[in-house]
Amino acid sequence: MHVLVIGAAGMIGRKLVEHLAGSPSVLGDGIARLTLADAVTPAVPETLRSITTALTIDLADGDPATRLIEGRPDVIFHLAAIVSGEAEADFDKGYAVNLDGTRALFEAIRREGQREPYRPRVLFASSIAVFGAPFPEVIGPDFFTTPLTSYGTQKAIAELLLADYSRRAIFDGVGIRLPTICVRPGAPNKAASGFFSNILREPLAGKEAVLPVSEDVRHWFASPRSAVGFFIHAATMDTSIIGPRRNLTMPGLSATVGEEIEALRRVAGDRAASLIRREPDPLIAGIVAGWPTNFDAGRAMKLGFRAENTFEEIIRIHIEDELAGVLP
Amino acid sequence: MHVLVIGAAGMIGRKLVEHLAGSPSVLGDGIARLTLADAVTPAVPETLRSITTALTIDLADGDPATRLIEGRPDVIFHLAAIVSGEAEADFDKGYAVNLDGTRALFEAIRREGQREPYRPRVLFASSIAVFGAPFPEVIGPDFFTTPLTSYGTQKAIAELLLADYSRRAIFDGVGIRLPTICVRPGAPNKAASGFFSNILREPLAGKEAVLPVSEDVRHWFASPRSAVGFFIHAATMDTSIIGPRRNLTMPGLSATVGEEIEALRRVAGDRAASLIRREPDPLIAGIVAGWPTNFDAGRAMKLGFRAENTFEEIIRIHIEDELAGVLP
Numbered sequence: 001m002h003v004l005v006i007g008a009a010g011m012i013g014r015k016l017v018e019h020l021a022g023s024p025s026v027l028g029d030g031i032a033r034l035t036l037a038d039a040v041t042p043a044v045p046e047t048l049r050s051i052t053t054a055l056t057i058d059l060a061d062g063d064p065a066t067r068l069i070e071g072r073p074d075v076i077f078h079l080a081a082i083v084s085g086e087a088e089a090d091f092d093k094g095y096a097v098n099l100d101g102t103r104a105l106f107e108a109i110r111r112e113g114q115r116e117p118y119r120p121r122v123l124f125a126s127s128i129a130v131f132g133a134p135f136p137e138v139i140g141p142d143f144f145t146t147p148l149t150s151y152g153t154q155k156a157i158a159e160l161l162l163a164d165y166s167r168r169a170i171f172d173g174v175g176i177r178l179p180t181i182c183v184r185p186g187a188p189n190k191a192a193s194g195f196f197s198n199i200l201r202e203p204l205a206g207k208e209a210v211l212p213v214s215e216d217v218r219h220w221f222a223s224p225r226s227a228v229g230f231f232i233h234a235a236t237m238d239t240s241i242i243g244p245r246r247n248l249t250m251p252g253l254s255a256t257v258g259e260e261i262e263a264l265r266r267v268a269g270d271r272a273a274s275l276i277r278r279e280p281d282p283l284i285a286g287i288v289a290g291w292p293t294n295f296d297a298g299r300a301m302k303l304g305f306r307a308e309n310t311f312e313e314i315i316r317i318h319i320e321d322e323l324a325g326v327l328p
Numbered sequence: 329m330h331v332l333v334i335g336a337a338g339m340i341g342r343k344l345v346e347h348l349a350g351s352p353s354v355l356g357d358g359i360a361r362l363t364l365a366d367a368v369t370p371a372v373p374e375t376l377r378s379i380t381t382a383l384t385i386d387l388a389d390g391d392p393a394t395r396l397i398e399g400r401p402d403v404i405f406h407l408a409a410i411v412s413g414e415a416e417a418d419f420d421k422g423y424a425v426n427l428d429g430t431r432a433l434f435e436a437i438r439r440e441g442q443r444e445p446y447r448p449r450v451l452f453a454s455s456i457a458v459f460g461a462p463f464p465e466v467i468g469p470d471f472f473t474t475p476l477t478s479y480g481t482q483k484a485i486a487e488l489l490l491a492d493y494s495r496r497a498i499f500d501g502v503g504i505r506l507p508t509i510c511v512r513p514g515a516p517n518k519a520a521s522g523f524f525s526n527i528l529r530e531p532l533a534g535k536e537a538v539l540p541v542s543e544d545v546r547h548w549f550a551s552p553r554s555a556v557g558f559f560i561h562a563a564t565m566d567t568s569i570i571g572p573r574r575n576l577t578m579p580g581l582s583a584t585v586g587e588e589i590e591a592l593r594r595v596a597g598d599r600a601a602s603l604i605r606r607e608p609d610p611l612i613a614g615i616v617a618g619w620p621t622n623f624d625a626g627r628a629m630k631l632g633f634r635a636e637n638t639f640e641e642i643i644r645i646h647i648e649d650e651l652a653g654v655l656p
Contacts (some may be wrong), residue, residue, distance in 0.1 A: 146572065
């Protein structure tokens, strides 16, 4: 089996590749060939070095898609994107990568299939940013996509293309609408959603973190481990039972910031929780107020997708996967 | 005011242009300049000959969009499209015109605005084909767009682009999701939906018509006169009250084929109704079974859009507008 990961240097891409390296038969047949692509050169796992090609590509330039598909990968994980803030600031770049780059990939698959029969599995990283406020209390499975960012627009368009190309049997696609990933590893970042992870990750490492919103703010979460699990499941499941509605809101945990902090207190004690400093930021509070708080993800759950049920689970996964199982 | 109609040679385009010619101040300021564009040369109304330019363009070739926008039209009616059956049969042509052609138009407006401030009103002909079965009994205002044709996919993508470009104030757009237009004038055509019009238009002209489905088939209708009214209203309304959800399901009449026939009988008598010949066609019945039957169009109605309430109204409008008010 030839596996292609586009966006292999990103947070989920790296974790997915690590997982494949650790369990090469998780996709069924075992991996005979692995191609990793990203805008920055992706790391190659030591155990798969002999079968791996790492490529530095710009998806906005249509050629790389053709080159990637010439190798006829059987499973394609498409995780690459210009993130929300940058796609909003740079209109052309966001559309060039998130829309045109994705479409170039889909078209390269179509052309390859015209040359010789070919129908790979395509797993696409979408986002709950396809939805735009105002929302019902729980967003149902048939709620419309009225995004309020160009990023969300580009993801919603890619979802429509994925469904049409799948309906025409050009490929076998599944769109994975990811919850906000928590706890994000790495340094604190400036993304408006950063604090959801910062207020756990930093105290768990004995450091202060800033909370810019009130504790009653509710949002929708899954761990990085669940995110990898979503893609693996989508790559291996029986897609014949999905039907033509190929884009799935993944399961997640609806929780408030207060519930996050209580879970931190239970896992790591009062000292950790006391490292969270309240510094209300009306700008961030305003942005976050427009975000969804809860979903009915019953459809994806019926199809076998799973996420965490409590924030303590999410924290314990972070401790296991990022802190070698121990608190400092 | 400079008005541009793209798709001016189509059924709704011709009726819209006739309406503008008959009431040039319907858009407010009066029309100082009219540009008509289509793949076949559009007819020019006699009374507006001196201010009208008629252009034959191929929207799939990006250049025409730039040329059309160089004239800085204030109001743009974008009605041009490859129709459903052809977009399904010719993948490349459908995407080239319905997606790339529309995006080229939107991009030409953006480039013109970067050169010198410009924010025209853009009225886009969308379709209930953005929805895909299975449906609830009544499709609500926040039902998702999961099209089952490439045409519906292309319309849904254009809607997303229209909303994003409007949100960014590149133009002031309204997407008009048209019901099935009935009674379509002209000769019977082979479209799967053709019979809905054929079984009225032909008997009203003293001719036989074929009904390929059962009388309990329900669908969603508006007259050509209502369709023109939707576009005129969208061109003149206060768009500040719409908000970011710029694509509106237009009002219509939910009715069965049996109700259609009863209305024909009341307006034109038993002899007309007896000209309908039942010839069940399982292929057409199967296609039509996947179509929506009823919508909650309350949002568009609150915004002032209006359609017919009975099939008798629809038939009387056909007699007035196409048969000079008299039955043969």
